[in-house]
Amino acid sequence: xxxxxxxxxxxxxxxxxxxxxxxxxxxxxxxxxxxxxxxxxxxxxxxxxxxxxxxxxxxxxxxxxxxxxxxxxxxxxxxxxxxxxxxxxxxxxxxxxxxxxxxxxxxxxxxxxxxxxxxxxxxxxxxxxxxxxxxxxxxxxxxxxxxxxxxxxxxxxxxxxxxxxxxxxxxxxxxxxxxxxxxxxxxxxxxxxxxxxxxxxxxxxxxxxxxxxxxxxxxxxxxxxxxxxxxxxxxxxxxxxxxxxxxxxxxx
Amino acid sequence: xxxxxxxxxxxxxxxxxxxxxxxxxxxxxxxxxxxxxxxxxxxxxxxxxxxxxxxxxxxxxxxxxxxxxxxxxxxxxxxxxxxxxxxxxxxxxxxxxxxxxxxxxxxxxxxxxxxxxxxxxxxxxxxxxxxxxxxxxxxxxxxxxxxxxxxxxxxxxxxxxxxxxxxxxxxxxxxxxxxxxxxxxxxxxxxxxxxxxxxxxxxxxxxxxxxxxxxxxxxxxxxxxxxxxxxxxxxxxxxxxxxxxxxxxxxxxxxxxxxxxxxxxxxxxxxxxxxxxxxxxxxxxxxxxxxxxxxxxxxxxxxxxxxxxxxxxxxxxxxxxxxxxxxxxxxxxxxxxxxxxxxxxxxxxxxxxxxxxxxxxxxxxxxxxxxxxxxxxxxxxxxxxxxxxxxxxxxxxxxxxxxxxxxxxxxxx
Numbered sequence: 125x126x127x128x129x130x131x132x133x134x135x136x137x138x139x140x141x142x143x144x145x146x147x148x149x150x151x152x153x154x155x156x157x158x159x160x161x162x163x164x165x166x167x168x169x170x171x172x173x174x175x176x177x178x179x180x181x182x183x184x185x186x187x188x189x190x191x192x193x194x195x196x197x198x199x200x201x202x203x204x205x206x207x208x209x210x211x212x213x214x215x216x217x218x219x220x221x222x223x224x225x226x227x228x229x230x231x232x233x234x235x236x237x238x239x240x241x242x243x244x245x246x247x248x249x250x251x252x253x254x255x256x257x258x259x260x261x262x263x264x265x266x267x268x269x270x271x272x273x274x275x276x277x278x279x280x281x282x283x284x285x286x287x288x289x290x291x292x293x294x295x296x297x298x299x300x301x302x303x304x305x306x307x308x309x310x311x312x313x314x315x316x317x318x319x320x321x322x323x324x325x326x327x328x329x330x331x332x333x334x335x336x337x338x339x340x341x342x343x344x345x346x347x348x349x350x351x352x353x354x355x356x357x358x359x360x361x362x363x364x365x366x367x368x369x370x371x372x373x374x375x376x
Numbered sequence: 377x378x379x380x381x382x383x384x385x386x387x388x389x390x391x392x393x394x395x396x397x398x399x400x401x402x403x404x405x406x407x408x409x410x411x412x413x414x415x416x417x418x419x420x421x422x423x424x425x426x427x428x429x430x431x432x433x434x435x436x437x438x439x440x441x442x443x444x445x446x447x448x449x450x451x452x453x454x455x456x457x458x459x460x461x462x463x464x465x466x467x468x469x470x471x472x473x474x475x476x477x478x479x480x481x482x483x484x485x486x487x488x489x490x491x492x493x494x495x496x497x498x499x500x501x502x503x504x505x506x507x508x509x510x511x512x513x514x515x516x517x518x519x520x521x522x523x524x525x526x527x528x529x530x531x532x533x534x535x536x537x538x539x540x541x542x543x544x545x546x547x548x549x550x551x552x553x554x555x556x557x558x559x560x561x562x563x564x565x566x567x568x569x570x571x572x573x574x575x576x577x578x579x580x581x582x583x584x585x586x587x588x589x590x591x592x593x594x595x596x597x598x599x600x601x602x603x604x605x606x607x608x609x610x611x612x613x614x615x616x617x618x619x620x621x622x623x624x625x626x627x628x629x630x631x632x633x634x635x636x637x638x639x640x641x642x643x644x645x646x647x648x649x650x651x652x653x654x655x656x657x658x659x660x661x662x663x664x665x666x667x668x669x670x671x672x673x674x675x676x677x678x679x680x681x682x683x684x685x686x687x688x689x690x691x692x693x694x695x696x697x698x699x700x701x702x703x704x705x706x707x708x709x710x711x712x713x714x715x716x717x718x719x720x721x722x723x724x725x726x727x728x729x730x731x732x733x734x735x736x737x738x739x740x741x742x743x744x745x746x747x748x749x750x751x752x753x754x755x756x757x758x759x760x761x762x763x764x765x766x767x768x769x770x771x772x773x774x775x776x777x778x779x780x781x782x783x784x785x786x787x788x789x
Contacts, residue, residue: 190622192618192621192622211626212621212622212624213621213624213625213626216622216623216624217624221622221623222622224618224619224622228616228618228619228622229616229619230611230612230615230616230619230620231615232611232615232748233608233611233612233615237608237611240605240608241608241609241612241620241623241625242623244605244609244623244624244625245623245624247605289623290622290623292623293623293624
């Protein structure tokens with residue numbers, strides 16, 4: 125899968141250097157703090173997972189990184205650039221793509237139209253054709269449904285479409301919001317394999333997931349978010365052995 | 377044939393067709409009332425096509441389209457009226473001489489030819505002025521209000537259209553204490569309507585050539601908007617604004633531009649309405665009430681929200697249905713009913729029948745006549761997608777097999 129953007133140069137951060145850093149981030153919805161103090165770092169080339177229960181602030185963190193939510197306090201720095209005054213379109217231009225929670229595909233547009241919209245930030249015909257082929261190679265089911273409306277796909281297929289759509293932008297970093305949500309376990313495995321393959325092509329990944337077992341299996345490092353704050357962090361393999369995590373998130 | 381030649385051929389064919397209609401329409405449709413209705417239907421098609429951009433494609437519920445049509449109508453009436461006064465009432469000398477040289481003796485034909493030539497001086501500035509004025513107001517209304525959603529946006533657009541209409545309708549020519557702005561608005565004739573700079577009526581140069589021409593152009597434009605990346609971005613916004621923003625579509629910019637385009641289209645329709653041949657020689661505020669905005673919405677929804685073909689069908693259907701129901705009044709049975717019950721308001725009853733037709737249609741086809749589909753659809757060349765994937769994902773990888781073995785253990789905490 126070719127992930128080089130047709131016009132944007134690759135990130136300045138080298139592999140292993142910090143690509144995204146979230147510093148003391150707080151976000152409020154009408155006075156109520158959804159996240160109080162989130163600190164996290166993602167190095168280029170990593171798969172980092174963020175786990176936590178409902179309402180811990182995982183989705184809000186991702187939306188704020190994409191600048192879909194206003195920042196109350198703190199900073200989001202991507203590749204050395206403070207995203208405080210950057211609008212969402214420009215965040216996409218900068219190389220971040222979000223796979224929104226609950227897929228959020230365009231239900232009345234065909235699969236192909238959905239994918240092509242993903243390439244909105246470059247609209248480069250060659251890159252579109254190439255990534256479309258790559259996405260189909262990654263998710264063969266999508267290839268059979270190119271002319272079908274997005275809303276007619278199954279949940280798992282919609283998730284594949286949402287990931288494919290995000291990859292069409294040729295992002296340097298992919299933010300995934302609960303790719304396993306409401307999807308048959310059989311397909312969940314396919315989707316996580318695909319995410320691993322996307323990471324193999326050099327795309328940095330920040331993965332928000334309630335399915336702690338899978339999230340820790342596929343990521344190198346993880347953060348545990350609890351009531352708007354980072355409660356724990358560390359290498360995923362270590363966290364998977366942590367007794368507290370086992371008790372709280374892995375069912376003993 | 378190269379694409380350029382093909383395109384030129386299409387343009388020539390289209391021009392020939394509308395020119396043919398200009399001279400042949402009288403023979404094609406013998407009855408003047410039906411002719412009038414057909415032209416009115418075509419104007420409504422332009423209204424529906426333009427409203428479809430904002431309501432159908434972008435999914436923003438605007439219920440004040442009559443306001444833009446009205447602005448276009450008044451602008452065109454003022455511009456066309458002033459240009460026409462400068463041209464004078466007589467047939468153009470050069471056309472008369474040309475006809476004489478060609479051996480055309482028929483006075484009606486000479487007059488028609490002269491009017492067609494004259495219309496080329498009057499209509500372009502009127503149409504452009506109307507489009508410009510309406511789109512300027514579209515921008516003014518669109519910029520603040522498209523940050524609103526749903527019902528709130530609907531209220532703002534409705535308010536705008538009513539403010540425009542009432543401002544003109546209630547303006548009176550006053551005395552010396554009148555300021556320049558109120559004098560300008562009052563010069564539009566208030567409730568009685570605007571009848572050109574001399575009060576002799578708005579010039580009516582929009583014959584079949586201009587009206588069918590505008591419909592053809594509006595259709596092509598609407599089609600190209602819908603099937604461009606631009607239209608796709610609008611539809612994406614309609615489906616899911618956050619997801620659209622997340623792929624890099626700027627919601628505000630696209631909504632405002634689509635609003636401006638829809639307003640411009642409404643303005644053009646207004647211009648055609650004001651200068652329609654054999655139509656109403658005055659432009660009156662009552663033509664642009666909420667009822668007209670509502671008709672426009674009916675056309676879009678009935679035809680199929682988001683469909684170009686649907687907007688055309690909807691425009692024609694609504695115009696003719698209203699007329700057909702009116703014709704029912706001429707039936708002997710209805711006349712007998714009226715004689716038996718003099719208190720019965722047949723006009724009100726007409727709306728009942730109309731409403732019943734609409735309800736029946738919405739029950740039978742809830743997504744409109746066309747849905748979002750089109751009658752014809754350009755088949756796109758398939759890219760690499762049609763081929764089989766080069767390297768399918770293996771059905772079982774190690775991690776997947778582990779996950780598949782233990783599906784129950786994946787229950788979310």
